[in-house]
Amino acid sequence: MALINVAAREIHCKIVYYGPGLCGKTTNLKYIHSAVPGHARGDLLSIATETERTLFFDFLPLDLGQVHGFQTRFHLYTVPGQVLYERTRVAVLNGADGVVFVADSQQTKLREDIISLQELARNIQAEGKKFLEFPLVLQYNKRDVPNALPIEQLDHYLNSSIKVPRFEAVASKGVGVFDTLKAISKLVISKL
Amino acid sequence: MDPQLTSLVVSQAETSHIEDTLERLVAETGANYSMLLDKSGQVIAASGDTDRQDITALGALLAGTFASSREVARLLKEKDFRVLFQQGVRENIFTELISEQWMLVVMFDKRTHIGLVKVLSKRATDELASILERVKLESRAKDQIISTNFRTSVEDTIDLLFKD
Ligand SMILES: Nc1nc2c(ncn2[C@@H]2O[C@H](COP(=O)(O)OP(=O)(O)OP(=O)(O)O)[C@@H](O)[C@H]2O)c(=O)[nH]1
Numbered sequence A: 001m002a003l004i005n006v007a008a009r010e011i012h013c014k015i016v017y018y019g020p021g022l023c024g025k026t027t028n029l030k031y032i033h034s035a036v037p038g039h040a041r042g043d044l045l046s047i048a049t050e051t052e053r054t055l056f057f058d059f060l061p062l063d064l065g066q067v068h069g070f071q072t073r074f075h076l077y078t079v080p081g082q083v084l085y086e087r088t089r090v091a092v093l094n095g096a097d098g099v100v101f102v103a104d105s106q107q108t109k110l111r112e113d114i115i116s117l118q119e120l121a122r123n124i125q126a127e128g129k130k131f132l133e134f135p136l137v138l139q140y141n142k143r144d145v146p147n148a149l150p151i152e153q154l155d156h157y158l159n160s161s162i163k164v165p166r167f168e169a170v171a172s173k174g175v176g177v178f179d180t181l182k183a184i185s186k187l188v189i190s191k192l
Numbered sequence B: 001m002d003p004q005l006t007s008l009v010v011s012q013a014e015t016s017h018i019e020d021t022l023e024r025l026v027a028e029t030g031a032n033y034s035m036l037l038d039k040s041g042q043v044i045a046a047s048g049d050t051d052r053q054d055i056t057a058l059g060a061l062l063a064g065t066f067a068s069s070r071e072v073a074r075l076l077k078e079k080d081f082r083v084l085f086q087q088g089v090r091e092n093i094f095t096e097l098i099s100e101q102w103m104l105v106v107m108f109d110k111r112t113h114i115g116l117v118k119v120l121s122k123r124a125t126d127e128l129a130s131i132l133e134r135v136k137l138e139s140r141a142k143d144q145i146i147s148t149n150f151r152t153s154v155e156d157t158i159d160l161l162f163k164d
């Protein structure tokens, strides 16, 4: 739930990157951190295992500066995607205003994508929110890999019932990362 | 909490109530710092040493720790862990849940007794709970703040900043 502090004239929103293990959630945040202007970005905080898998979350605060007298901030988080960390994902998702679901385009990962998206729906509903009304965008990541599934198939399996905005991406090269971020942040602001 | 409520609007008056409560807690316990967090990790108000760095990251981490302990409680079929205590060499952190939705954090060193922190935090969380209850009710009237103009300007800023 967004926080609007009238005295300090601040608005804070929380956006969570969700998706199966190794789909590229952390890579999205790293790219945003590297490419956003210095005055707008805070430090990227990563709680990861020795092998760079997310253990708890990554956290990146972004500051849009003054808009109509309000300091507007987005707090970006990633969840740990490994199956093992299901309850940790629930903890990180807590109070999110919007979610980017990062799907791995590799044909071998489709099953994991589907399971993870279903889990997300359950977890949003468990917070008492309506999944179909919740601010959500999809990112089909790793479009560069040779075994990437065609977009139509990903649409069919992941987006045919929810019909949310979706973006193709190669997060490791930054392709599509900002399109995704723009879409989710605008969606979140529209629901404030 | 109404899950469909998309934002919490804290007015000037309520912010100063909250700050008064935190200030009093810090003064009476001799703690170094105190803050009020919401469950998504955002810092609603803080009081104490002014030179603290990284408050934003601290809020995110402490809220994450609390949320993860809530999941531990669920697995243990415990109702909740209302309180978390982290003991350091120089500083300790005491965190208490307020109405399942917010957290009161107190940071203190060896000059302060944990017993005192517990007792006075309990009083502070009761006060904060009733202030926050009011904040929630008032949050429905937020239209003066989030105007169409505001939304348009935020969108323009987003386009300006979020690009390669
Ligand atoms: N080829 C290719 N590799 C990518 C792309 N995006 C990310 N990767 C790689 O995929 C691997 C995993 O990326 P991460 O961002 O750490 O994945 P994650 O989703 O955070 O994984 P967990 O933290 O375990 O949930 C890394 O080696 C990245 O470099 C992409 O678009 N194309």
Ligand SMILES: [Mg+2]
Binding pocket: A025, A026, A027, A053, A054, A078, A079, A080, A081
């Ligand atoms: Mg990761």
